[in-house]
Amino acid sequence: MSEYGKGNGIHVYDFDKCIATLRQRHDDQEKRIEYLEKENKELKDNNYKDKQLQEIKDKLNRMTKEYNRGFPISEDEQKAIDEWKVKHKAEVHSAITSNHRSEFECVCGGNYLYQFIPTSIGVAGVITCSCGAKFEFQHIG
Numbered sequence: 001m002s003e004y005g006k007g008n009g010i011h012v013y014d015f016d017k018c019i020a021t022l023r024q025r026h027d028d029q030e031k032r033i034e035y036l037e038k039e040n041k042e043l044k045d046n047n048y049k050d051k052q053l054q055e056i057k058d059k060l061n062r063m064t065k066e067y068n069r070g071f072p073i074s075e076d077e078q079k080a081i082d083e084w085k086v087k088h089k090a091e092v093h094s095a096i097t098s099n100h101r102s103e104f105e106c107v108c109g110g111n112y113l114y115q116f117i118p119t120s121i122g123v124a125g126v127i128t129c130s131c132g133a134k135f136e137f138q139h140i141g
Contacts, residue, residue: 072116077125077137077138081137085127111129112128113130115128124139125138
C-alpha cells in the first residue's frame with residue numbers, strides 16, 4: 001500500500017506499521033534527548049572547570065604578589081608605608097620633589113629597617129628610618 005493514493009481518498013499504512021513507525025520515531029527522539037542532555041552536562045562541567053581554574057589562577061597571582069613583596073605586608077599596609085615615607089622625607093629630610101627623594105635614598109635602599117615583632121596576641125610591624133623615626137604599619141589587636 002502507498003501512503004498517498006490517487007483519486008477520491010487517502011490510503012494510510014495499516015495500524016501495526018503506523019505504531020511501529022511511531023515507536024521508532026519516539027526511540028530516535030529519546031536517544032537524541034539523552035545525547036543532548038549528556039552534551040549539555042559536559043558543557044556545564046567544562047564551564048564550571050574553566051571558572052574554577054580561573055579562580056585558582058587569580059588566587060595564585062594574588063599569592064605570588066604577596067610572596068614577592070618579601071614581607072607579610074598587605075596592600076593597604078604597603079600603601080600606608082609609602083604615604084608615610086613620602087610625608088616623612090618631605091617633613092624631616094626636606095625631600096619635596098622626586099629628585100630630592102632619590103638623593104636621600106642609598107643605591108642599595110638601606111635607609112629603612114622593617115621589624116616584625118611576634119607576640120602571643122599577634123604580630124606588630126614597624127618601619128624605622130635611618131634617622132630614627134618609626135611608623136607602625138601592623139598594629140596588634
